[in-house]
Amino acid sequence: MTSPAPTLERAPAPGAASVPDRPRRTSWFAPFWRWHFYAGFLVLPVLAVLAVTGLIYLFRFQVEPLLHADLMRVEPAADGFLMPYAVQQQQVVDRIATDPSLAGATLVSVTEPGDPYSSTRFSLAMPDESTRDVFVDPYDARVLGALNPDSTLSGTAVRLHANLMSGTVGDVVIEVATCWAIVMALTGYYLFVRGWTARRRVLRHARAAAGTPGGGVRLRDATLRQRHAVGGAVVGVALLGMLVSGLPWTGVWGAQAQQLASRGGTSFWSEDHGAVSSPTSTLDESLPHSHARDVPWALGGTERPTSGAGSDTGSEDDERSVANVDTAVLVAAREGLARPLTIALPETDDGVFSVIGYAFHDPTAERTVHVGRFGGEVVSTYGYADYPALAKVVAQGIALHEGRSLGSANMIGSAAMCLLVLFVCVSGPLMWWRRRPKDGTLGAPRARMPLRTTPLLVVALVALGVFLPLFGASLVLVLLADRLLLRRVPALSRWFGVRAA
Template structure:
């Protein structure tokens, strides 16, 4: 590249970095803030709902009540609700959580004192602080349109990070010499961005599997064509319309490991042999927990209860801090036998990679290192967004948005063109939106003097 060409490249990348920020920064601020709240949910929620989440062990009691007894207490308290899942307490001072679906279809969490089997109360998980943060983080509480906007912003955030690195390395000398107003803020923005960039790219790529379009395609690729054990398990009677993530209320879908989220839930062997509720032994939630313990699942487990007579107890082992130990055991509701199991070792390669990436995204794969790393990354992203907005606000001229002038030298650079094509294929939302932006820039912005002047497109 000749020396004379460098300023054109620099301004072109600066222009795309600038315009990407208009879409990306508002979304990143929401994602980083809600992500920070979600990271600290285990510290915040017990403080806000101590009467439900915390219990005191009686001085004269050393044994907790069976889970079946606790479940019966919930069913007596809420006779019109259906218990769909149970999560064990994580410690002696924690309550047992039962997920229920009420007659109107809404999901609630009911908390039970495991020592006395007393119902403490209930919460709508969607209305808690962390629940609201999750809903905003997932789709801006706007359904499909919010999910699509986040996916689009994530694609352009990758572009913003890549162009930011180009600007960082090419503009080092200019930043050192500059004495212009705002130079110090610009240097700080560049320094923070140079650290944030790689972490942001990791968070964006690891978060894409949750998106409605890209994530759905990735999960289908990762779990189809034999990726699910149920397609080859001769002891399972699978209902093609019943999947593991549908065994829990929508609010609890995140408790299901990503790699098995679309795996079909097998039916019980007892139902296939003609047994019914009145024939032979009938297992309960305690049986399921005991069987899972014998199978080596880590505690505290979550148990999805059978939905029908031929259903099974799906016991999900605790793998919060170790995605490689994700495993679910399906227990027959009649004889208590293991119908089948599915875990990380059964995942195809893509599902293993994504599961580990999600663990890093949530700050839980590497203990406190990843937790505090994710927390600091959220703070750094917020700082970078605010400093970028401040720089723009200070330098914007009257009557213009203050966009840098310059065009991407796509025609003269096959490497750049190839990179854009690859990104467009891997990230369809980016490819489609890029084509739209280029068309608008060429056919509208540069041909309408008023727009061209204000957007510095000349």
């Protein structure tokens, strides 16, 4: 690494009054640019995956029926009469008994059609812990076929979005990338504000020299820089909101924050105080994992109550008193739940029908009614109004994150944000590629954070590291690598642009 050229100081003129030296202002631009540069290299690949998979998930209800029209789309009957769900359920039970590919499956839930052209979906839990969806024509109870929801385009997108389909390792990678994306966004805003005048000047000069040799290249570079800056500034606030609202899903921060919240008497999700027994399962466990999204976020950990014990007299009246899935739907409709409904079926003899009104566009209308399987009575109800304050905040944040809180505007805005994120993910590396050094070095800005002269910055980094533990841990690793490795190996020092020890 070459040393900086020595600066020549002009001697004061004879007889000139001596002027005291002014303290030099600490420049944050180059250090923030360096952090923005490295954070981008760390997180842009993950952000690109999250943006693409998020875009697919946004339009899943439009895309999947096109890809699987033979299973998900039906022609309405002339009279519009729907077969009872109990009849449809029996057809699925018969299919399980005769189809070797469904051997050992357990029927766990049914989701009613969302419109006259949609089929009824029955969700199964398989012995190998995978899931299957069986689709039934609601007008004639004919089984249309089965599908592994994890193998669909949107199912694959969901699994990539959750943990890169890599379990705990992928979950940690996404959480670390999320933390550093926050750093990238914050440093990006600083660079946007401080560098606005310089970028405009460079763009103006590039336009003036567009007709000269090499002027076209300069103009394209200057235009790309400006568009990257403006695009990043537009998407930055929304990106920060998406990143923060996605943290409750993470395995480290989400789990630790939930524990702290529980100790403080609140929760990220609800506890159904209407549960009058000691249930053995929760709503998200009773549905196939790929359909956990059918359970409102705050209700995901809700304990399921049980039905009251039925009479053991064996009389004919007792037989008639046993409720079924149609009873549960009627009771839920009477209670005013949002449609379409998902009904989690009883798992045991004393189980309940848990009817879930997801309220897609209105989290405040989320509500679940537990219906007894013997008399069809309402065992308990629980909804948004009963959530702890923190669960209400998280429910609203998740709805915004999924593009469903403000109707079409939220969905369109989320889609636009995904596209802008993809633009930033492409334009950033493209700018580096066009301006990369020809000597084989990385070309990162050569500057160090002025931590010794700005204690407030140290406090901010420590606070962020404590609030985001994986960021704090990764930051320590980065600083140790910089001090113990990069600065002690000449080849690495030169390539990364750091001062050798």
